[in-house]
Amino acid sequence: MKELSVKEKMIFGNLKDDSVKALLSLNDNLKIESVLMVYRDWITACVSVMVGCPLGCKFCATGKMGFKRNLEALEIVEQVLFFARYLKKLREKVTNVVFMGMGEPFLNYDNVLEAIRILNEKDSFCLGARHFSISTVGIIEGIKKLAKEKLQVNLAISLHAPDNDLRSKIMPINKKYSIEKILTAVDEYIKITRRKVMFEYIMIDNLNDSPSEAKELAKLMKKPLYFVNLISYNPTGIFHASSGDKIKKFKEVLEKAGIPVTQRYRFGKDIKAACGQLATKSGKQS
Numbered sequence: 001m002k003e004l005s006v007k008e009k010m011i012f013g014n015l016k017d018d019s020v021k022a023l024l025s026l027n028d029n030l031k032i033e034s035v036l037m038v039y040r041d042w043i044t045a046c047v048s049v050m051v052g053c054p055l056g057c058k059f060c061a062t063g064k065m066g067f068k069r070n071l072e073a074l075e076i077v078e079q080v081l082f083f084a085r086y087l088k089k090l091r092e093k094v095t096n097v098v099f100m101g102m103g104e105p106f107l108n109y110d111n112v113l114e115a116i117r118i119l120n121e122k123d124s125f126c127l128g129a130r131h132f133s134i135s136t137v138g139i140i141e142g143i144k145k146l147a148k149e150k151l152q153v154n155l156a157i158s159l160h161a162p163d164n165d166l167r168s169k170i171m172p173i174n175k176k177y178s179i180e181k182i183l184t185a186v187d188e189y190i191k192i193t194r195r196k197v198m199f200e201y202i203m204i205d206n207l208n209d210s211p212s213e214a215k216e217l218a219k220l221m222k223k224p225l226y227f228v229n230l231i232s233y234n235p236t237g238i239f240h241a242s243s244g245d246k247i248k249k250f251k252e253v254l255e256k257a258g259i260p261v262t263q264r265y266r267f268g269k270d271i272k273a274a275c276g277q278l279a280t281k282s283g284k285q286s
């Protein structure tokens with residue numbers, strides 16, 4: 001195997017505080033971030049797939065960096081191995097890997113899939129396919145391609161708004177891949193794979209968190225094998241996080257409409273766990 005191409009590692013935070021973040025320096029001096037999130041029964045490595053990102057979502061620190069380059073498969077694998085070594089000293093293990101760090105996984109499809117295959121191999125890291133989740137803004141071509149892979153990985157869609165006007169304002173890629181186009185691709189994916197699909201919805205104060213937006217979202221989500229994950233926003237400067245009360249009311253509207261809904265709390269506020277916050281703070285990417 002080729003020598004791994006991460007040359008310098010810094011770790012922020014403490015596992016006891018629910019998350020730690022690593023700032024990794026690549027051989028060409030570019031920096032990426034990976035986060036380890038601790039839940040009650042599992043420990044999830046959230047990995048990056050790009051240095052920066054070309055998609056420029058307005059609520060995202062990585063989006064502000066612009067795009068530098070795609071990561072190679074081994075650079076993705078190394079992020080997981082780094083946390084595995086870190087956890088070994090604490091007698092813990094990485095139980096899940098999510099592609100929700102810097103970058104859009106389906107714009108680096110081949111390297112992401114190769115990384116999953118390497119980590120999935122019996123004589124390598126041996127992590128079951130069901131323990132991987134790919135989160136996409138809704139790149140249709142990637143959703144269609146993943147549906148045909150013989151891999152039982154999980155798919156998540158970063159939705160974040162219930163209508164195209166609002167979604168296009170905060171996620172410019174929506175002009176190319178509208179909500180309707182994404183949902184058609186997801187329906188096709190479900191037909192082929194019979195797997196659940198998670199729709200992620202970041203709760204941003206006074207932007208997408210009203211009860212009427214919850215009702216609109218509920219209408220879109222009323223389909224078998226769809227479920228919603230509400231995520232507390234990790235502020236990056238422009239927007240603010242919704243209050244706990246607003247999230248509770250939003251969730252109640254969805255539940256009343258019969259939509260399966262989970263809630264992910266904000267991780268690592270103190271370590272700037274939103275993707276791109278450390279890499280941008282650490283100075284100019286060379």
Ligand code: SF4
Binds near residue numbers: 054062063101103
């Ligand atoms: S949210 Fe994801 S896709 Fe959007 S700019 Fe950030 S890293 Fe890129």
